[in-house]
Amino acid sequence: SIMPATLSAISKGARQGILFKGGVHLEHLSHLKAIAFDKTGTLTRGEPEVTDFLPLESGMKHSILSVVSSIENESNHPLAQAIVSYAKKNDCSFPSVENVKDHSGMGVSGQYDNEEWKVGKADFVGKEAATSYKDNHAEVLASEGKTVIFVAKNERIVGLFALKDTVRNEAKAAISTLRAYGIYTIMLTGDNDRTAKAIAEEVGMDNYIAECMPDQKLQEIKTLKDHFSHVAMIGDGINDAPALAEADVGVAMGEGTDVALETADVVLMKNDLPKIGEAIQVSQKMNKII
Ligand code: ADP
Ligand code: MG
Numbered sequence: 260s261i262m263p264a265t266l267s268a269i270s271k272g273a274r275q276g277i278l279f280k281g282g283v284h285l286e287h288l289s290h291l292k293a294i295a296f297d298k299t300g301t302l303t304r305g306e307p308e309v310t311d312f313l314p315l316e317s318g319m320k321h322s323i324l325s326v327v328s329s330i331e332n333e334s335n336h337p338l339a340q341a342i343v344s345y346a347k348k349n350d351c352s353f354p355s356v357e358n359v360k361d362h363s364g365m366g367v368s369g370q371y372d373n374e375e376w377k378v379g380k381a382d383f384v385g386k387e388a389a390t391s392y393k394d395n396h397a398e399v400l401a402s403e404g405k406t407v408i409f410v411a412k413n414e415r416i417v418g419l420f421a422l423k424d425t426v427r428n429e430a431k432a433a434i435s436t437l438r439a440y441g442i443y444t445i446m447l448t449g450d451n452d453r454t455a456k457a458i459a460e461e462v463g464m465d466n467y468i469a470e471c472m473p474d475q476k477l478q479e480i481k482t483l484k485d486h487f488s489h490v491a492m493i494g495d496g497i498n499d500a501p502a503l504a505e506a507d508v509g510v511a512m513g514e515g516t517d518v519a520l521e522t523a524d525v526v527l528m529k530n531d532l533p534k535i536g537e538a539i540q541v542s543q544k545m546n547k548i549i
Contacts (some may be wrong), residue, residue, distance in 0.1 A: 268545035276528035288542035290486035297494035298448035311421035376415035384411040401453030
């Protein structure tokens with residue numbers, strides 16, 4: 260049977276906008292030593308906007324944007340939606356494209372006019388991207404915390420986009436509270452190293468892992484569990500669900516995807532990050548009483 264102190268902690272949490280799905284999660288939270296954070300949608304708002312579009316073939320600006328937006332139009336990724344609305348603002352037509360494929364954590368590909376197009380991270384569009392990365396201000400853009408997306412046509416880089424997502428106002432304060440509790444913080448993201456570093460520094464993370472594919476997030480949680488006795492993961496996306504399930508405590512952002520909400524042990528209402536600190540406080544008070 261459930262202890263009165265546990266019941267009272269659960270109802271206290273509910274009043275503060277924290278949903279605990281059971282007493283055992285409060286117990287784990289009270290011993291927490293490390294928290295892994297997803298970046299996009301968790302530390303950031305998850306609503307990126309295109310800040311820069313650099314066509315590398317002169318006179319092709321409009322046509323590159325049109326083909327790319329037609330391909331991205333078939334993807335649900337937040338970056339894809341940002342590129343599509345940028346194209347609409349620039350009065351692009353949406354020509355019909357074929358064989359569009361979404362490569363989770365990498366980018367999208369498709370065919371237009373018998374040519375093969377790829378849009379996504381450097382490794383995905385091809386080796387040449389690494390070179391143009393250095394030659395075309397891409398590194399500067401990434402160091403500003405922007406996500407750089409490359410466009411390749413038949414394996415040749417023809418343009419790049421930079422997109423900026425805003426860090427949540429309350430993220431920095433939430434992280435510093437956790438550090439005051441002696442909890443190790445680490446950010447896991449599929450984004451590239453420069454961008455990840457800029458965001459991790461902005462919010463004050465102890466550490467970060469970039470280029471982290473969805474199944475790698477799960478592996479990183481396993482590794483953290485080898486080093487720390489109690490580990491939490493906080494995220495919002497379908498991609499985060501396996502890691503949320505693997506963590507001692509999976510925490511979902513309240514406006515996250517259904518899969519994340521169902522998999523999590525604790526849900527923070529209204530995407531309010533500082534509630535993770537409050538959740539720990541509630542759990543530690545409960546533990547003292549027990
Ligand atoms: P995160 O962990 O930051 O939420 P994802 O794992 O979803 O990121 O994606 C990792 C990277 O893959 C993105 O930063 C981007 O470079 C690339 N990517 C994924 N989907 C797309 C897409 N639809 N269009 C362009 N690039 C994409
Ligand atoms: Mg996310």
